[in-house]
Amino acid sequence: MRGDIVISVGHGKNAAGKYDPGAVSRDRKYHEHRIAREIARYAAEYLQCDIINENGNRCLAERIRDVNAGNYGFAAEIHLNAGGGTGTETYYYHGSPTGKRAADEVSKSISGALKIRNRGPKIRLNSAGRDYFGFIRQSKPCAVLIETVFIDCDSDLEKVKTPEGAKACGEALAKGLEKALAENTHYEVTACNIAVRSTADADSPEIRRLAKGENFKVTITAKNGKWGRLPGGGWVNLEKGCRRAKK
Ligand SMILES: [Zn+2]
Numbered sequence: 001m002r003g004d005i006v007i008s009v010g011h012g013k014n015a016a017g018k019y020d021p022g023a024v025s026r027d028r029k030y031h032e033h034r035i036a037r038e039i040a041r042y043a044a045e046y047l048q049c050d051i052i053n054e055n056g057n058r059c060l061a062e063r064i065r066d067v068n069a070g071n072y073g074f075a076a077e078i079h080l081n082a083g084g085g086t087g088t089e090t091y092y093y094h095g096s097p098t099g100k101r102a103a104d105e106v107s108k109s110i111s112g113a114l115k116i117r118n119r120g121p122k123i124r125l126n127s128a129g130r131d132y133f134g135f136i137r138q139s140k141p142c143a144v145l146i147e148t149v150f151i152d153c154d155s156d157l158e159k160v161k162t163p164e165g166a167k168a169c170g171e172a173l174a175k176g177l178e179k180a181l182a183e184n185t186h187y188e189v190t191a192c193n194i195a196v197r198s199t200a201d202a203d204s205p206e207i208r209r210l211a212k213g214e215n216f217k218v219t220i221t222a223k224n225g226k227w228g229r230l231p232g233g234g235w236v237n238l239e240k241g242c243r244r245a246k247k
Contacts, residue, residue: 003073003141004222005049005177008063009033009040010079010135010145012056019056023082023151032151035160036078039148042170043078047177048200048222048235060134068140071224074102074181077135078173081147086156087117091145093131094123099142102180106146109176113168114159116149146173178220178229187228189214191241196234200227207234215245 011022011033022032033056044051052058052066067075081089088110092099103121111118124132131137133145148169149156160169193209200222210216216236218228227235236242 003071004224005047005074005076005181005220006052006067006070006072006141007040007044007047007049008052008067008075008077008135009037009054009056010077011036012053013059013062015059015061017059020059023080025151025157026154030151030157030161032080032082035080035151035166036148038163038166039160039170039173040078042167043076043174043177044170046171046174047220048227048229064135064138067135067143068138072141074098074177075135075139075141075143076102076106076173076177077143077145079145079147080149080151080160082150082152084152085119085150086153087111087119088114088149089119089122089147091122091124091131091133091136091147093136093142093144094125096142098181099136099144102142102177103144105180106144106173106176109172109179110146110148110169113172114149114165116156116159148173182219183221183228185218185228186245187216187218187236187238187242188245189216189242194236194241196230196236198234200229200235202237204235210236210242216242 011020014020090103090107092103126132136143189210195206197204
């Protein structure tokens with residue numbers, strides 16, 4: 001994939017600069033923005049990618065500006081649905097095969113992990129025939145909008161309102177993106193013993209080492225393509241001691 005993934009958190013601030021909770025639970029205790037933020041943190045942790053609007057201080061136009069200012073290849077914004085339904089669904093840029101594949105895998109993955117209904121990949125157009133959601137319409141990279149669960153459905157909310165639930169949802173979402181956007185590029189170790197680390201950071205704990213001559217596959221990259229994730233987990237600095245294997 002060209003460029004990294006970026007995860008954006010829906011809501012938090014409206015165009016007038018006031019707090020925008022997004023949708024709320026039936027008892028009004030849970031706000032869409034706050035749960036979306038927790039889910040987004042776990043997803044970004046898994047993917048080792050940037051996160052936009054983590055502090056709820058970016059309105060939609062600013063979030064889109066941030067997406068377009070970065071050199072990202074794919075953008076996903078996290079939301080919770082409302083309006084009296086149940087399950088997970090993901091909107092994608094109409095006509096984008098990549099967007100559709102990502103939306104499909106993400107919805108499948110969340111629905112499987114949380115054991116909720118899979119409403120599947122969707123498009124939504126406005127009266128002008130353009131994509132309804134500004135985040136999808138105006139983001140330069142391919143973008144999806146993930147409606148993880150319905151916040152106004154108590155049994156859906158139950159699945160994501162705890163840290164464990166948000167983690168399960170965030171990681172499922174990340175794995176769906178990883179599967180859909182997988183590069184599956186092969187590398188070969190050219191130096192002695194290169195480290196596989198727990199995150200895309202040279203100071204993070206070392207999980208294991210790869211021997212010289214060993215081949216490994218990268219499923220997805222982060223930090224401007226500098227780090228690659230291995231299928232079983234763990235990250236390798238692709239610029240140090242390895243090279244792309246010739247097919
Ligand atoms: Zn929303």
